Amino acid sequence: MKLDKYPVTVSEGSIVYEFISEGKKGKIAKMIVYSKTNIYNTFNLGFGDKCTNTGEINDTIASNNGDTEKVLTTVAFTLYDFTEKFPGAMVLVSGSTSARTRLYQMAIGKNLCLIEPDFEVFGYAENEWQLFERQYNYEAFLVKRKKY
Amino acid sequence: MKQAKSNKKKTPAIRVDKRLDKYAEMGLFQDKLDKANEFLRKAGLPKFSK
Numbered sequence: 001m002k003l004d005k006y007p008v009t010v011s012e013g014s015i016v017y018e019f020i021s022e023g024k025k026g027k028i029a030k031m032i033v034y035s036k037t038n039i040y041n042t043f044n045l046g047f048g049d050k051c052t053n054t055g056e057i058n059d060t061i062a063s064n065n066g067d068t069e070k071v072l073t074t075v076a077f078t079l080y081d082f083t084e085k086f087p088g089a090m091v092l093v094s095g096s097t098s099a100r101t102r103l104y105q106m107a108i109g110k111n112l113c114l115i116e117p118d119f120e121v122f123g124y125a126e127n128e129w130q131l132f133e134r135q136y137n138y139e140a141f142l143v144k145r146k147k148y
Numbered sequence: 149m150k151q152a153k154s155n156k157k158k159t160p161a162i163r164v165d166k167r168l169d170k171y172a173e174m175g176l177f178q179d180k181l182d183k184a185n186e187f188l189r190k191a192g193l194p195k196f197s198k
Contacts, residue, residue, distance in 0.1 A: 011168035018168055033171060035181045037188055044184035046177025057176050081162060090193065092184045122194040124187050129194035140187050144196055 003114075005074040014085045017078040018050070023065030030071065031057055032078050034091065042090040043082075047075055059096040072107045080118070083145035094124075094140035101139060108141060109134040119143045 006019040017032040029050040034043040048059030065071075083089055095101035108121060112134065115121060122129040123138030130136065 007162075009163045009165040009168065011172060012164055012166050013169055013172055015172040016168040018165070031171065031176075033176050035177060037181065038185045039188050039193065042188065042193065044177070044181045046180050048177065057171075059177060059180065092187065094180060094183060094187075096180060120194075120196055124191065128191050131194075140184070142194060 003073040003111075004070050005077050006070060008074060008078060008081075010078075010081065014082065017081075019074050021063065021065050021067055021071055023067040025063060025065045028063050028065055030074075032075060034082055034086075037092065039090075041086070041088055042092065043086075045075075045079070045091050045093045048096075068103070069107075072104075076111075076115075079143070080145075083119075087145070090142055090144045092140055092142045102137070104141065105138055108132065115143075117146070119145055 006021065008017050008019045010017050015034050019030050021028045021030050029052055031048060031050045033046040035046055036042075037044055046059065048057045049061050049063055050057050079091060083091070093104060095104055105123070108115065109132075112121070112132070120143065121132040122142045123132045123136060124130075124140040124142070125136055125138050129142060130138075132138070132141065
């Protein structure tokens, strides 16, 4: 089943992605940045709304544009693209709030059968990484593309 | 049950916008990056199977 997603643009360095969410509150620019962590080839996925007036990025705002699933599918699409361009890269994902982390967890859990053929997925709980399981509550997630 | 399709197909090409490169140097999502580094400091990396 093909999941609906937004068209995406990417920076020349393949670190920054942008797309436009369209919903009940109009058009909202969304930005994703894959930032290097302190560990080699490991990145943090940052995601937030871009204010069209100021250009500022806000990852705590809840835009409530009525298209959460499409937005998350689009974010997942950038993860596929990024990990193709950076083979072996590990990507850490967490929400700016616990509610947002929970949202990501539910999305991963719901689509796990689609994700697992392509990615190893771990959740962070009790100061360690665990193989992702739906019933646990995690603080963060770490994924790595499987070789193909 | 059909197995999910393999990883092998590439994602379709997406448009490059050079104007986005400046955001890579702006230190965005620093709080989340700090949190990520803290997770990694405490737990390191998981043991991947491949």
